[in-house]
Amino acid sequence: MSTDYNYDEQGQFFPFFVLTISGLVTLPLTYSLLKPNKGLENTAPRISSDFKSKNADVVEGQKRKHRRQERKVKRFFTVLLGYAVMGWMIYLIIVTARVTPKIWDPYDILQISRSASEKDIKNHYKRLSLKYHPDKIRPDPALNETVESVSERFVEISKAYKALTDEEVRNNYIQYGHPDGKQSFSIGIALPKFIVTEGNGKYVLLVYGSLLGVLLPYLVGTWWYGTQRMTREKVLVASAGNLFREYEENLSEGGVIGALSSGEEFRSLLGGEKGERGSGKIERKILAGSDSEKLFTILAPADRQKLEDLDDGLRRKVLSLLWAYLGRVELEDPTLNYEKYEVAPVALSLNESFAAIALAFGNTMPILSAYRTSQNIIQAIPPGSSPLLQLPHFTPEIAQAVEGESAKLHLTVQQFMHIHEQKRRELATGPRLLSNSQYESAVSVAKQLPSLQVEKAFFKVMGERFITPGSLVQFVVKARVVPPGSSNVPEVNEIDLEDVDPDEGDLDALLGRKPAKRSKAPAEGDSKGSASDNEKLVQPPLAFGPYLARDHSPRWHLFLADGKQGKLAVPPFTFTTFERPLFNNQGEPTYAIQTFKMQFQAPPQPGQYTFVMHLVCDSYVGMDSKREVTLVVDDMARAEQIDAEDEISEPDEDSLAGQMNALKTGGLAGPTPTRPRRTRDASSEEESGTEDEDEDEATDTDTDTDTDED
Incomplete structure (x- = not known):
């Protein structure tokens, strides 16, 4: 027995090999290319507005460029090339003549049916012997027959006959597929023979060396370096290190903007020929400003000093561009204007990394500054404007x-929209002010902004009446979206302010995948529907930011802080969707109550703990909520004592003890009222984590000019 290795001389199997390899690469890439992007920015609705900024074409152009990058053009062309190769291989498979090895079959050689009996086989063999025996037949030159071919044919007939009649030969055929026993076999290699022919070996080695020694290490190294050079917030590790070094405990919004200019991403964005070109012109614009821009304070004195103290020319230009973007300064240069809108989305990404760093330190002021810097970048507004x-x-x-002109505090959008319509129009329209159409456009956008209004905030422990030391506490916030300028806002349904514990077997509600169902039916006229009708989460509209060259879905950050120490008490809970619709089919607000929860462990000692609740939207200025909430932690023994007292009830009237009690008290037999259970009103100070009823309680909405909370 021998083994024969042969190459695909006719190239009949090579297309199958190439088709398989290209399919393994192309098909997964096709799936990733065609898979719909379910990112928040790709699925959220938009605020309806026809407003176009002065440089709207530049902003839209950069948005389109970013979307093209997200589509991964390289991947698209790779898939296209892959399908071209696969099509070519399929064509070669169809047109290439293939030689199929013939299987040795005694029935086919004897040309007899498989159902023939042994007697029929013997008779048929005798007839073939008379016809094909070498002694009885002569080679036919017309058929290119030779003596050897005639003899080989009769030998095959004899082997086939023995394979069907001789026991030993038949066993060989059954076991090895041939009457002579185990045969030598051939292994085909799906490579054309020209690859391994003499003289081509050096080229083959060169190809293998390039693939295995250069291309493969390069691809693996690129992938590994790419995963290691980026943080979880998708910024360069070097940039995160720079932001870490820029961190300070009392950093304001302007300080955060100065820190963001240290990002290494800007070097690849503005490096090379762009470099520091036009830096002086930008600085003159933002530091001096025209007469019309003097009302628009762009830089505070500390921020101006920060810019002037920078020695790095490229970073100084980046910081100048950021301030020019926030101040909406016209740079009168197409290239500089393009760069101005180009740096803002990068700064927004870097700000997410800075927020993560600030959370790690746990100081309240830098955390709030980071969130408010996000608002400023999305809206293109300088801090304090x-x-x-x-x-x-x-x-x-x-x-x-x-x-x-004499106002010391800025109006929020909510306050502006609360002004009577006639007076509001008089204030905003007129010569050198808004036209009627512009005013209507501004009011239309204001009425679509998702302003989240907190209706109730409290602490609770699931399934318990009291909060005891070390228990797992839930901080529950009940809020609803009330767009600025909303009229005829309905009163809050008290049932919607309840927080119902989920049933024991309701795992989805226990794990927070859906809200728990209420035990009570909604009050008459409540059109919000039950929780089961709104299990699909609802996204708010994309942030209205006509100057930002990216789409951004609003995010709300809810956290608790220690107001006295200025420290973070409970890390933020970030949410991007709502459990109930914000607007109905007619585009009108539903005012549906939304529930948000965050969990943490109660303090180890009984007492009253006062926190400051912050609810911050990262996309809109002046729509943050802030209030004090008190967590009441009861002593374990006291809570058990109250529960034990509540379990003691008066004796039933039809029992002997009940009759004796009636005679003793001189009362008539009848229903004996039971002692009411001690309850805690949600709005009282005894409620674990309620709002204070003091006259001087902090308001729900906090503008950018209020710095007391920091």
Whole structure:
């Protein structure tokens, strides 16, 4: 027995090999390419507005460029090339003539049916012997027959006959597939023979060396380096290190913007020929400003000093571009204007990394500064400016005219929309102010902003009446979206403010995948529907940011802080979706109560613990909520004593003890009232984590100009 290795000389199997390899690469890439992107920015609705900023074409162009990058053009062309190769291989498979090895079959050689009996086989063999025996037949030259071919044919007939009649030969055929026993076999290699022919070996080695020694290490190294050079927030590790070094405990929004300019991403974005070109022109614009821009304070003195102290020319240009973007300064240079809108999305990504660093340190002021810097970047508003600049067509002059020149505090969008319609129109429209159409456009956008209004906030322990030391506490916030300018806002249904514990077997509710079902039916007229009708989470509209060259879905951050020490008490819970619809089919607000929960462990000692609740939206200025909440932790022994007292009830009237009690008290037999259980009202100070009823309680909405909370 021998083994024969042969190559695919006719190239009949090579297309199958190439088709398989290209299919293993192309098909998974096709799936990843066609798989719909379920990111928040790709599935959220949009705020309806026809407003276009002065450089809207630049902003839209950068958005399209970013979307093209997300589509991964390289992957698309790789898939296209893969299908071209697969098509070519399929064509070669169809047109290439293939030689199939013939299986040795005694019935086919004897040309007899498989159902023939042994007697029929013997008779048929005798007839073939008379016809094909070498002594009885002569080679036919017309058929290219020779003496050897005639003899070989009769030998095959004899082997086939013995394979069907001789016991030993038949066993060989059954076991090895041939009457002579185990045969030598051939292994085909799906490579054309020209690859291994003499003289081509050096080229084959060169190809293998390039693939295994250069390309493969390069691909693996690129993948590994790419995973190690980026943080979880998708910024460079070097940038995160720079932000870490820029961190300070009392950092304001302006300080955060200065820290963001240290990102290494800007070097690849503005490096090379762009470099520091135009840096001086940008600085003159933002430091001096025109007469119309003097009302629009862009840089605070500390931020101005920070810019002037920078020695790194590229970083100084980046910081100048960021301030020019926030101040909406026209740079009168197409390239500089393009760069101005290009650096803002990068700074927004870097700000997420800085927020993570600030959370690790746990100081409240930098955390709030990071969240508010996100608001400033998305809305293109400098820190401390009027929130009215978020509305279309509003300029610093118009905002000042609406607020009044002597006003010390800025109006929020909510406060502006609460002004009577006639007076509001008089303040905002007129010569050098808004036209009627521009005013209608601004009001239309304001009425679509998702302003989240907290209705109730409290602490609880699931399934318990009291909060005891070390227990797992839930901080529950009941809120609803009330867009600015909403009229006829309905009163809150008290049933919606309840927080029902899920049933024992309701794992989805226990794990927070859906809200628990209420035991009570909604009050008459409540059109919000039950929780089961709204299990699909609802996304708010994309942030209205006409100056940001990215789409951004709003995010809300809920956390508890220690107001006295200025430290983070409970890390933020971030949510991006709601459990109930915000608007109905007609585009009107539903005012549905939304429930948000965060869990933490109660303090180890009984007492009253006062926290400051912060609810911050990262996309809109002046829509943050802040209030004090008190966590009451009861002593374990006291809680058990109250529970034991509540379990003691008066004796039943039909029992002997009940009759004796009636005679003793001189009362008539009848229903004996039971002692009411001690309950805690949700709005009282005894409630674990309720709002204080003091007159001087902090308001729900906090503007950017309020710095007391920091």
